[in-house]
Amino acid sequence: MNRAWCIVAAALTAAVAIPAYAADPVKIGVIYPLTGNAARVGQSAKDAVDLGVEIVNTGHPELKAMPVGAAAGLQNLDGAKIILDEADHQGNPQVGAQQTLRLISQDHVVAMLGSYHSSVSLAATEVAEGGRQSTVYGFDEHGSPRAIMTTAKRQGIPFLVADSVTPNITGRGFKWTFRTAPIAVNFAKTYLQFLNDLKKSGKKVDSIAIVNENTDYGVSVGTSIVEAAKLAGFKVAAQIAYNPSGLDVTAQVLQLKTFNPSAVIFVSYSADVVLFFKTMKSLDYLPPIIIGDDAGFSDPTFIPNVGNLAQGAINRRAFDIGKPGSNSYIVDQMFKAKYGRDLDDTSAQWMQGFFVLADAINRAGSTEPDKIQAALKATDLKPDQLIMGYNGVKFDDTGQNTLAATYLVQLKGKEYVSVWPADRATAKLELPMKGWK
Numbered sequence: 001m002n003r004a005w006c007i008v009a010a011a012l013t014a015a016v017a018i019p020a021y022a023a024d025p026v027k028i029g030v031i032y033p034l035t036g037n038a039a040r041v042g043q044s045a046k047d048a049v050d051l052g053v054e055i056v057n058t059g060h061p062e063l064k065a066m067p068v069g070a071a072a073g074l075q076n077l078d079g080a081k082i083i084l085d086e087a088d089h090q091g092n093p094q095v096g097a098q099q100t101l102r103l104i105s106q107d108h109v110v111a112m113l114g115s116y117h118s119s120v121s122l123a124a125t126e127v128a129e130g131g132r133q134s135t136v137y138g139f140d141e142h143g144s145p146r147a148i149m150t151t152a153k154r155q156g157i158p159f160l161v162a163d164s165v166t167p168n169i170t171g172r173g174f175k176w177t178f179r180t181a182p183i184a185v186n187f188a189k190t191y192l193q194f195l196n197d198l199k200k201s202g203k204k205v206d207s208i209a210i211v212n213e214n215t216d217y218g219v220s221v222g223t224s225i226v227e228a229a230k231l232a233g234f235k236v237a238a239q240i241a242y243n244p245s246g247l248d249v250t251a252q253v254l255q256l257k258t259f260n261p262s263a264v265i266f267v268s269y270s271a272d273v274v275l276f277f278k279t280m281k282s283l284d285y286l287p288p289i290i291i292g293d294d295a296g297f298s299d300p301t302f303i304p305n306v307g308n309l310a311q312g313a314i315n316r317r318a319f320d321i322g323k324p325g326s327n328s329y330i331v332d333q334m335f336k337a338k339y340g341r342d343l344d345d346t347s348a349q350w351m352q353g354f355f356v357l358a359d360a361i362n363r364a365g366s367t368e369p370d371k372i373q374a375a376l377k378a379t380d381l382k383p384d385q386l387i388m389g390y391n392g393v394k395f396d397d398t399g400q401n402t403l404a405a406t407y408l409v410q411l412k413g414k415e416y417v418s419v420w421p422a423d424r425a426t427a428k429l430e431l432p433m434k435g436w437k
Contacts, residue, residue, distance in 0.1 A: 024080060027108070027109045028082060028109055028112070029086075029109035029112045030085070030086045030112070030113045031087050031089045031103075031112070031114040031120070032086065032088065032114070033089055033091045033116050034046065034088035036090045038299075041270060041347075042088075045163075048354075049084065052351045053354070055069045055334070056358050059072030063327060065384050066355065067362070067385055068355060068358045068359045074361060075362060077366075077367075085107050085109050089114070089115060089124070092120070093117075093124075094123065096121075096123050097124055099124075100114075100128055104127070104157050110158075111159070112158070113160050113357060115162075116162075116163060117164065118169065119216040121161050125169060129174050129177065156176035157176060157369050158176050158357070159177050159178070160178050160354075161180070162350045162354070163181045165181065165182070166183075166217060167184050170400040175373070179399060179400055180349070180401045180404065181318075181353075182318065184220045186404065187316060188225045188228035191228075192229060194314075194408055195208065195263060198289075203431065204288075205289075206262050207234070207236070207261045207262055208229060208235070208263045209236070209261040210222045210225050210264075211242070211276070212242075212267035212268070213244035213268050213272060214242060214243060214244070217269075218241065218267045222239055225265055240256070247275075249275055249279050253285055254283065256285060257283065257285045262288055266297070267295070268292070269295055269299075270295070278309065280309075281435075286433070289432065290312075290433055292315040294315065297315040303414055307411060308436065310411055310435065312411060312430055312431070312434045313410070313411045313433060314409070314411075315345075317407065318348075318389045318406045328387045328388075331351070335347075349388065352387055352388045352390075356376075356381070356393055357376075360376045360379060363375040381393040381394070389424075407420060
């Protein structure tokens with residue numbers, strides 16, 4: 001055998017002897033509020049997403065109805081595992097934008113997941129959108145605004161918004177932003193249908209008041225409720241905006257006491273809604289109906305801190321533990337075994353968002369952003385493939401899930417029970433609310 005053939009033979013032998021390597025891991029960037037006034041809900045969301053990664057990476061055959069999770073790893077990427085690159089946005093839009101840029105440009109994540117605060121999602125998705133130059137602003141040591149960084153023109157990166165509700169997150173013509181959760185107009189419609197059903201049943205619902213924190217989340221949802229109420233023929237006694245960083249809501253509660261509406265809808269984060277209930281008790285004011293717009297009412301700290309004051313409060317949600325054997329029940333049992341508590345609505349929405357993103361990456365069979373984007377656009381998940389009570393997941397041209405849905409629960413004792421609509425009810429609605437009385 002001549003020397004050339006010996007070299008070729010040796011090379012082939014070496015090639016055969018080289019062991020097969022595991023597929024490269026898929027890195028997803030995630031931004032949560034891990035510090036600040038929403039730190040507890042951010043940590044709960046992190047727990048849910050971390051468990052979601054564990055489910056997908058290890059495989060759980062009992063979750064065979066779900067598009068990912070039954071088998072270990074992403075099957076269309078040779079069983080590749082998912083790793084998270086996580087960051088704290090502190091509830092600050094500028095920090096959210098900075099962290100998103102770092103995760104994309106320095107850590108090279110293939111997709112993003114976030115963010116809880118609508119204001120942060122608005123800023124972060126702007127960075128992830130790419131395709132044009134944009135400037136992120138901060139403040140110098142004197143408090144004056146200055147440009148922190150300028151993002152160069154580049155390809156966009158898919159950003160899955162798990163739970164932020166401001167409508168224009170998916171209404172700005174962006175091509176790389178997708179949202180699984182329902183939005184403000186959906187909530188407004190739900191609340192007004194519920195109140196209208198109460199009127200038809202003979203309950204007194206003469207007027208409503210909306211109390212909303214004054215950032216993107218509160219303003220967008222509060223305004224949507226006011227507009228829907230007017231269209232439905234309900235009198236809006238007041239719309240009261242407040243600063244969520246404030247330490248005193250006496251003036252706002254006294255306003256409610258003066259207007260005396262039949263129902264009050266709170267669009268609030270955790271610390272402020274706790275403050276409201278404590279202030280209402282001190283001023284001996286309790287409206288017949290209180291409806292919470294998820295957020296603070298679903299925060300893990302809500303029931304331990306003021307559950308004894310908020311008996312009968314109504315809240316919206318889209319997660320229910322469900323029946324044994326269902327996806328939601330199986331996943332909740334895993335979560336409870338690991339963290340000692342059930343999934344709440346917000347953390348479940350984060351986990352669902354992660355599963356949708358993981359499914360899209362798997363169907364894409366690639367970590368190329370444009371292929372993940374195409375897979376997200378083609379998403380068509382059915383209710384029995386989810387852990388949430390949505391009617392499915394299918395995105396429209398704006399990136400909004402057109403099948404997102406919500407229902408109402410009522411606080412009884414130390415847990416919420418489903419009370420509306422009738423086909424989802426597991427307990428009887430009790431009004432007026434008991435509160436602390």
